Amino acid sequence: MDGYDFHSVSLSVSRLAVYYGQGKAEREHISLSITLTLLFRSVGAIIFGLAGDLYGRKWPMVINLMVIAVLQLATAFCETFQSFLGVRALFGIGMGGIWGLSASMALENMPMEARGLFSGILQQGYALGYLIAAGINMGVVPNSKHSFKMLYYIGAGLTFAVALARCCFPESKQFIEAKRNGGDEISGKMKVRLFMNDARKILREYWKRCIYAVILMALFNYMSHTSQDMYPTYMQQTKGFSAMASSKATMIAKTGAVVGGTFCGYYSQFFGRRATIMIACALGAALIPLWVLPNTFASLVTGAFLLQFMVQGAWGVVPIHLNELSPPQFRSSFPGICYQLGNMISAPAAQISATISESLEIHVRGEVRPDYAITQAIMMSVIFSLLLVWTACGQEQRGSHFELAKTAGEAEGKERELEDGDKHGVEAVEMAQR
Template sequence: MDSGRMSTLAGNAAVPWYRTLSRRQWNVLLASNLGWLFDGFENYALILTAAPALKQLLPAASQPQLSFFVGLIMAINLLGWGIGGLLGGIAADYIGRKRMMMAAILGYSIMTGLSAFAFSWWSFAILRFLVGMTVGSEWAIGSSMVAEIWPDRARGKGAGLMQCGLGVGFFIASFAWLFLSPTGPSAWRYMYLLGVVPALLTLWIRRSVEESEVWKAMAKRRENAKLMVAEGGELAFPERQLARFTLVDLLSDRESFRTTCLVLLMSLATTVGFWSVSTWVPQFVGAVASSRGHDAASWASFAGMAYTAGSITGYVALGFLADALGRKPVTLGFYIGALAFTPLLFFGRHDPVWLLMLAFANAIFSNGQYTWMAVWLPELYPTRIRATAMAFVFNSPRFLAFVGPIVAGSLITALGGYGWAAMTLSSVYLIGVFAAPFLPETRGKPLPA
C-alpha cells in the first residue's frame, strides 16, 4: 500500500485502526513484541527457577536462608537490568534503534544460555547480573520504535500489543517449567538452555525491520551540529541541545527535568510493586497448595500461568483504554486496582483454585500497569533524547527497587508469611496515584519533534 493511500486511510476516523497500518509498521511491532517476549521468558524463568537452582548451588549451611538468597539473586539481576538498560537506551539514541535491538537480543540469549552452567551460587549471581545487563535495554528501544513508526491514533494500542509480549514470555516460561520441573534437580539448567533460542530472531530483524525514519532525520541533524561545533561555528539553541550528551540534555532542561521527576516516581511505584510483590505469587500459591497436600512446583506453575494470563490482559487493556479514555485516568485506575487486589490475593480464602482466579485479577492491574510507560513516555520527550529518557525512567528505579526482593525475602521470614510482607510493600502504589495527575494528557497528539 503506497504512502498516499496510507495517509488517506489514517485521516479517515471511520476506517478501523488496524487497516491504517502498513507492513513496515506491523513488522516493527512484531520485532518489538518478540524481543520483549523473550525478555519476559528470561526473567520469569528466573522467578520460577531461582529457588530450585539455589537449593542445588547453596551449601547446606545456607539452606535455611533460602528466601534471602532468592531475593538476593533477583536483586542482582535487577541491578544489572538497571545499568544495562540505561546504557542501551543512550546508545540507541546515537547508533540507532534497530542495531541496538539486535545487540540486546543476541547478548541476553548468550548470557542466559551460559547461566545453565553455573557451578555455585556466586557464579549464578554473576551470570544473572550479565543477563540483566543485556536484557535491560530492549524495552526502551522497542517502545521508541513503535511510538515513532505507528500513527498517533493507534499508538496506545501498539504499545499495549508490544507490552503483552512480556506476559506471553512469562506464560511460555511457566508452561515450559510445568514440563521441565519434574525432570530432576537440574531442571532449571534446561530452562536456561532454552534461552538461547531468541538469538535466531536477530536474523529476521536484520532483514525485515527498517530503522525509524524519525530517528534517522534526528541523527543527521545531530551529526551536522557536531560538525559545526568541531569547526568552531555558533549553534542556535535547538542545535546546542543536539550537540549535548543525551543524558545531560535530559536532566538540564527545566521542563524535561520536572516531567522526569514525576514519571520516575510512577516508574518506581510500578517497579517496586512488581519485584517486591508480584514475583512472590507463584511461591505463595505453591506453599498454600503444598499445605493442602498438592505438589508445590506444579501449583507454582499454574499460578504463574494464571498470573501471566492476567498480565497479558492488563497490558493490552491499558493500551486500548488509554487510546479511548486518555493516558491519565486509565493509569490512575490501574494503580488503584493494584492496591485493591493485593490484600484480596494474600488475605483471601486460601483455596488454591480461588487463589488462581485472584492471581489473574491482581495481575491485570499490578503487571498490566507497566503499559503506561510504553504508551505515555514516548509522548513526553523529543526524538533526540527519547530512548535515553525512556531507558532512564524505566531502569533508574531498579537502582532502588533491586533491594525490594531482598526486603521482601527478609519480611517473609520475619513476619512468618507472605501476606503482611506483600501488604507492606504494595503501599508503594500510592506514590503513582499521587504523581500521575501532574502529567499532561497526550492522547492522540503527535510525538514531540
C-alpha cells in the same frame, strides 16, 4: 524474551536453593540475584539507550539481544553461587537496554491513534514471556535431566532467534529520514559532540520531568516485582502447593496480565493515560484480599488473574506515556533510563519480601511456613496508594506526534553546517575585496 529471561530465576527459586544449598536462608540469597539484576539494568539502559538515539534502533537492539542470549546460557553453567550472582549482575546490564529500544522502535512506527492499544500489546510481551517460561517450567523442566537449566538453554536459543529476526527488518523511519537528509555526512566525533550538546540542553530543560518519571517508574517497578517475583515461592512455601501447581497459577495470572495490559492500553487512548493508571491502581488495591486470603487453588488463581489484570493494566499505559513525556529526539534513552533507574530503586523488592516473609511464621496443619501473604498484602497496599497519588500529581501529552522530531544532534548539525557556510561566504567576499 525480556520477560522470559528475567523470570527464569523467579520461577526456579526453590530449585536454585536446592542446587546451591538447602534451607530458607538460601531462598533469601537467591532473591539477591534478582536484586543485582535490577540494580545493573540502569547501566544497560544508559549504554544501549544512548546508542539507540545516536546510531539508530536496529543494530544496538541486535547486539543487545545477543549479549542477553550469551549471559542466559552462561547462567546455566554457573557451578558456584558466587559465579551465579556475577553472571546475573552482568545479565542486568544486557537486559537494561531492551525496554527503551523496543518501546521507541515500536511506537514511533505506529499511527498516533493506535498507540494506546499497541503500547498495551507491547508491554504485555513481558507478561507473555513470563507465561511461556511458566509453561516450560511446568511441562519441560520436571521431565528433563537438566532440571531448571532447561529454562536457560531454551531462553538463550529463543533470544538469539529474536536477534536474527530483528536483522531482517529495516531501521526506524526517523533514522532512515535522517540518513536521507545527510546525517551520515557528519563525522563520527562531530556527531557524538552534537549529540552530547543536545543531551545537555535537554537535561537543563527537562530535569524536573526526569525526576518525576524516575519516581513514577520506581513505584511501577515496586508494584510489578512485589506482585510477581516471589509469587511462585509464595504459592509453594506459604500456601503449600507444588511447583507444578504454582506454575499453573503463574500462567493464569499472566493471562490476566496480557488481557489487562491490552485492554487498559487501548482505553487510555480515550480516557487519558493518568486516569487509566489511577483507576487500575484503585481496583487493584481492592482486589488484594482475594489475592492472599483464600486457601483453595481456584480462589487464589482468580485473585491472581484479577490483580495482575490491574497491575499490568496500569503497566500497559507506560510505554506510550513515557514516550509522550520524553524529549522527542531522546525516546530510546529517556524512557529506558528513567525506567531502569526506577528499577534500580525498586531492586530490593524481592529481597525485602523474602526476608520479611521468612522471618514471619504461620502454622498450617501443624507445619511451620513463612508468611509471604501478609507481607505482600501490606507492601502492595502501600504501593498502589503511592502510585495513584504520584500519577495524579503528574501531567501527560496524549496525542504527541513525536515521530516527526529530528534525531538527536541532527538539527544542531544542520545549523552548524549553515553557520560554517556563512563563515566561508564572508571569507570569500573579504578575499575578493583585498
